Amino acid sequence: MHCICNLYRYDKIKGLPEAFETPGVCSNYSPLYVEKTTKAIKEFKAGGDAVFTLPNSPIKCAGAPQKILYIAEETFRLQGKPANMVYYTALPVIFGVKKYADALWKVVKERGINVNLRHDLIEVKPDTREAIFLNLDTQEKVVQHYDLLHVTPYMNAAPVVRDCKELSNSEGYLEIDKFTLQHVRYPNVFGLGDCTNLPTSKTAAAVAGQFGVLRKNLGAVLDGKPMKGVYDGYTSCPLVTGKNSCILAEFDFSAPPKPLETFPVNQAKERSSMYLMKAHAMPFLYWQGMLRGFWEGPAIFRKAMRLGMSK
Incomplete structure (x- = not known):
């Protein structure tokens, strides 16, 4: 069984390691530079350019780069x-x-946020405070001035998985069956979390949903019994849009992904109740529930709140 975190690859962006030593450049993903985010927001001057990025690679919680944008x-x-x-x-x-x-899209339009799709940060020039982006469709470079630059780095699986060609796929992730979480070639290997090739977002919520499946199937294999656990692709991304508002996105790994919501309300709406749950309930579930092996996701509550219906 593997549960190995991804590595942050700030080095893949030219000039970024040096830029982190200059004012205004920060990243919430790094314990070294996360505190610079608060400082950069506090010292931001009116009329400046605040730039936020999401890279051309799988990342932990694809909603996180937007959360800091909205905050x-x-x-x-x-x-x-x-x-x-x-x-x-x-x-x-x-x-x-x-x-x-x-x-x-409604949130960004109401707040006047400029969104550029299919643009990847490839270089930072701290001397001129410029961020260079590559348009992935036209291959043209775009120069963007910044006063504040929040960078989400490239990420990849840890070397113990990526460098083991027998276990990993062509992209370096542990190659497992998306329903059983069992390795596709080695039946004695199981995986969950960020290091795997599961076609779902890499979030703690996804790990919780996978944990219950792995517990059932790994135990069955050890006992010589058929596997009965089936992962439905559940994951969640609480999209914090302000100090008291949150869109609670919950979805599966179908193509395209479909909502798999717990509460019998429209979770695409910004709600203070969802923010309170994100800020107070979810940390407790993570530290006291999931990490201790007690929290396997909200599936049981979803069925209860929807009178036994799965969706």
Whole structure:
């Protein structure tokens, strides 16, 4: 069984390691530079350019780069600081599930946030405070000035998985069956989480859903019995849009992904109740539930709230 985190590859962006030593360049993914985010937002000058990125690689929680974007925009707005808010994403959509993407397009339009799809950060020039992006469709380079630059790095599986060709796929991820979580070639190997090739977002919520399946199937194999656990692709991404608002995206890994919501309300709507759950309930479930092996996702609550129906 493998549960190995991905590696952050800041080095794949030319000039970025050096840029981190200059004001205004930050990343919430790094314990070394996460505190610079608060400092950069606090010291941001009215009328400046605030730039946020999402790279051309699988990442942990694809909604996280947008969360800091929305929090920063709200902070500037409440402080009376006009800002040119710019979001560059390598993806062809603002979010992979249409229901939530429609809601997020409404958010960015209402707040005047400029969204650039299919653009990948390839270089940072700290001397001139410029970020260079590659248009993935035209291969043209785009130069963007920044006063604040929040970078989401490239990510890949840890070497113990990536360098083991017998276990990994062509992209370096543990190659497992998406329903049983058992390796496709080695029946004594199981996996879950960020290091796997599962076609779902890499989030703690996904790991919780996978944990119950792995527990059942690994135990069955050890006992010489048939596997009965089936992963439905569940994952969740609480999209925090402000200090008191959140869109709780929950979905599966169908193509295209479909909502798999727990609550009998429209979860694509910004709600303070969802923010409170994200801020207070989810940390407790993570530290006291999932990491101790007690939390296997909200499937049982979903059925209860929907009178036994799975969706």
